[in-house]
Amino acid sequence: MNLLDLRDLTVRRGARTVLEGVSLTVAAGEVVGLIGPNGAGKTTLLRAALGLIPAAKGSSNLAAMPARTRARAAAWLPQAREIAWPVSVTTLVALGRRPHAPGPADQPAIEAAIAAMDLDALRARPATQLSGGEQARVLIARALAQEAPLLIADEPTAGLDTAHQLALMALFADLAASGRGVLVTLHDLALATLTCHRVVVLSAGGRVMADGPPSEVLSDALLAEVFAVEAVRIARPQGTILAPVRALR
Numbered sequence: 001m002n003l004l005d006l007r008d009l010t011v012r013r014g015a016r017t018v019l020e021g022v023s024l025t026v027a028a029g030e031v032v033g034l035i036g037p038n039g040a041g042k043t044t045l046l047r048a049a050l051g052l053i054p055a056a057k058g059s060s061n062l063a064a065m066p067a068r069t070r071a072r073a074a075a076w077l078p079q080a081r082e083i084a085w086p087v088s089v090t091t092l093v094a095l096g097r098r099p100h101a102p103g104p105a106d107q108p109a110i111e112a113a114i115a116a117m118d119l120d121a122l123r124a125r126p127a128t129q130l131s132g133g134e135q136a137r138v139l140i141a142r143a144l145a146q147e148a149p150l151l152i153a154d155e156p157t158a159g160l161d162t163a164h165q166l167a168l169m170a171l172f173a174d175l176a177a178s179g180r181g182v183l184v185t186l187h188d189l190a191l192a193t194l195t196c197h198r199v200v201v202l203s204a205g206g207r208v209m210a211d212g213p214p215s216e217v218l219s220d221a222l223l224a225e226v227f228a229v230e231a232v233r234i235a236r237p238q239g240t241i242l243a244p245v246r247a248l249r
């Protein structure tokens with residue numbers, strides 16, 4: 001079942017065409033990595049998929065939904081990590097339950113999200129007083145508490161220490177294994193190859209250059225053309241990991 005279905009999406013910002021004819025699906029059970037260089041259009045794609053910015057052409061199943069239905073269908077973790085009010089960590093995570101009618105499912109969802117993001121020791125602290133990485137974990141927990149079938153996350157590992165980055169990617173894999181879907185933008189190709197079932201590669205012109213399992217699509221030629229990097233491959237029984245070692249420009 002496709003949780004996200006984008007067809008031939010074209011998005012213009014001002015006079016510029018930022019995305020051109022993008023088609024993309026995320027099915028239940030998948031972690032899909034959206035990767036590409038700075039300015040390729042990754043954030044624009046996620047925002048258009050959610051209906052937060054209009055498409056000039058094409059369709060998104062999520063954008064077509066009424067807002068409340070969409071809030072139950074997809075949780076959105078934007079790149080900007082802004083916490084405006086000095087509310088406690090628990091209160092902020094609980095805001096993830098807003099799309100749902102209040103009920104007995106709320107507390108277990110909040111507690112599970114706090115545990116998943118390793119926030120138990122911080123739960124009573126005002127969220128505005130936390131470090132950047134701690135705030136990032138609180139906002140991820142709020143999105144997890146929403147318990148939507150699809151999680152759309154824009155650079156969720158930014159600002160997290162290595163252990164929390166790896167734990168977060170493992171959590172995404174667990175969410176997929178439990179039948180949810182995850183669409184995540186990443187700059188770290190090693191993390192993308194470690195966890196993603198598929199990667200969708202956006203080129204600088206906002207076109208999909210490749211879509212498939214990381215080991216199949218991330219060829220040396222594509223890495224050079226799209227990312228301008230050279231990488232070594234580390235073979236493991238679970239799959240090959242890419243480690244970029246040299247910029248080509």
Ligand SMILES: Nc1ncnc2c1ncn2[C@@H]1O[C@H](COP(=O)(O)OP(=O)(O)OP(=O)(O)O)[C@@H](O)[C@H]1O
Binds near residue numbers: 014036037039042
């Ligand atoms: N409101 C806007 N008006 C005009 N151009 C915009 C607007 N928003 C984004 N753009 C342009 O669209 C392009 C894609 O931006 P976007 O933020 O989607 O890229 P990205 O792939 O997420 O980049 P990064 O990896 O740096 O976060 C960029 O060239 C950006 O300058």
